[in-house]
Amino acid sequence: MPWRTKEASSPSSANPSPEALQSPSSRGNMADKLKDPNTLGFLEAAVKISHTSPDIPAEVQMSVKEHIMRHTRLQRQTTEPASSTRHTSFKRHLPRQMHVSSVDYGNELPPAAEQPTSIGRIKPELYKQKSVDGDDAKSEAAKSCGKINFSLRYDYENETLIVRILKAFDLPAKDFCGSSDPYVKIYLLPDRKCKLQTRVHRKTLNPTFDENFHFPVPYEELADRKLHLSVFDFDRFSRHDMIGEVILDNLFEASDLSRETSIWKDIQYATSESVDLGEIMFSLCYLPTAGRLTLTVIKCRNLKAMDITGYSDPYVKVSLLCDGRRLKKKKTTIKKNTLNPVYNEAIIFDIPPENMDQVSLLISVMDYDRVGHNEIIGVCRVGISAEGLGRDHWNEMLAYPRKPIAHWHSLVEVKKSFKEGNPRL
Structure with a gap:
């Protein structure tokens, strides 16, 4: 046979060991010893040391090699998935998994025998999907603050808006016992002096209030008013926790207020009550040929009161910004x-x-103070780098040159990072 010829001509056969010169009967006895597991373990370790070891006859080496290959084939058959479809699915979800059939152990010993496994039947995507769904449910639960049911009706004879707080549903638990002690504060913005609130309902997530509240207001002013509901959890020994809020910008959204109409609203998550700073109306007009930008401050409405008198002394400051510098x-x-x-x-x-895409305008509504520093009531920003209406107003101005474009802008608080030398919103 070819392997016999190759073995005979190899350098190792030039100096045969005494064991290699044994009689055929001795070689037969050695082959029979391969059936003994203890003897097989010793010989496998010897084969791992050298393929051409002069201490082991060539016939023994080949017998051991054939036994190893048979053991390897048996191991492959045990660990491969029973179905080709499942195997394909397994490869798709675990692309870095090494295929058993592609492993070539050569003349080295195979790894320790493994128990038959059903790894081919596992679908990792099921476990992944389960965790993702769990995260989504957890985040949704964190944002969900329940719903509130109330009704609106206007009393034309007494010029009074009647707000009836009916009930709340599925409020989040704020106490350690898994419950809450909820109550509701009611404002008719921009007036925050008139604050009304419901009774506290103990240990419930679905309170029924059924209370009426009256706000004297002329009918023609209703269009400029906002209804603000803040839901709190009462705490006897510490600060009350805010559950969430509802702001109804348009009181005529549900009905004409001539008759009582029930309204359901989602309670929006909030940690503190929103402050309505008011709005400012101004127009923008740009003349490309002259390179002139004109901002016309028209008026403000519902500004926040900054003085003890309940009013303010407002003026408007407009800053031209370029790359964050005034x-x-x-x-x-x-x-x-x-x-x-x-x-x-x-x-x-x-x-x-050519510089219009590098600049922006910061509009600040200030409260003048004769003694001390002037205070900022609120700000807004327009320009390419602005957000929301500020960017849209700027783009509309550029799209219609030489034409004044006017819009109402809501004032927002100045961020803590805002400095006079770095006026960024």
Whole structure:
């Protein structure tokens, strides 16, 4: 046979060992010893040391090699999936898994014998999907603050808006016992002085309030009012926890208020009560040929009261920003003792057309104080780098040159990172 010829011509056969010169009967006895497991383990270790070891006859080496190959084939048959379809699924979800059939152990010993396994039947995507669904459910539960049911009706004879808080449903638990002690605060914005609230209901997540609240307000002012409901959890020994809030911007959204209408609203997650700072209306107009930008401050409404009198002394400051740095600033006149000032004042900046995509405007509504520092009531920003309406207003101005474009903008609080030298919202 070829392997015999190769073995005979190999360098190792030039110096045969005494064991290699034994009689055929001795070789037969050695082959019979292969059936003994203890002897087989010793010989396998010897084969691992060297393929051409002079201490082991060639016939023994080949017998051991054949036994190893038979053992390897048996191991492969045991661990491979029974179905080709399942095997394909397994490879798809575990792409880095090494296929058993592609392993070549050569003349080395195979790994320790493994118990038959059903790994081919496992579908890892089921476990992954389960964890993802669990995370989604957890996040949704964290954001879910329940619902509140209330009704609105306007009393034309007494010029009073009647708000009836009916009930709440599926509130989150704020106490260690898995319950809450909820109550509701009611405001008719922008007036925060008139604050009304329901009774506290102990240890329930589905309280029934059924209480009426009256807000005197002329009918023509209803369009500018907002209903603000804040749901709290009462705590006798510490600060009350806020569960969430509901803000109804348009009181005529559900009905014309001539008859009582029941309304269901989702309670929005909040950790503190939202502060309505008011709104400002201004127009933007750009002349490309002259490189002139005109901002006309028209008026403000429902500004936050900053003085003890319940009013403010507001003026508007407009800053021209470039790459986060203030280049220029201009101001309007001061309007005394009002929350709804009217200005109709134009502020002009000279900006070349090629620099329009690098600048933005920061509009700050300030409260003038004769003694001390002037306070910021709220701000808004317009420009390419602004967000929401601020960006849309700027783009609309550029799309219609030489035409004044006016919009109402809500004022927002200045972020803590806002500094005079780094005026970023």
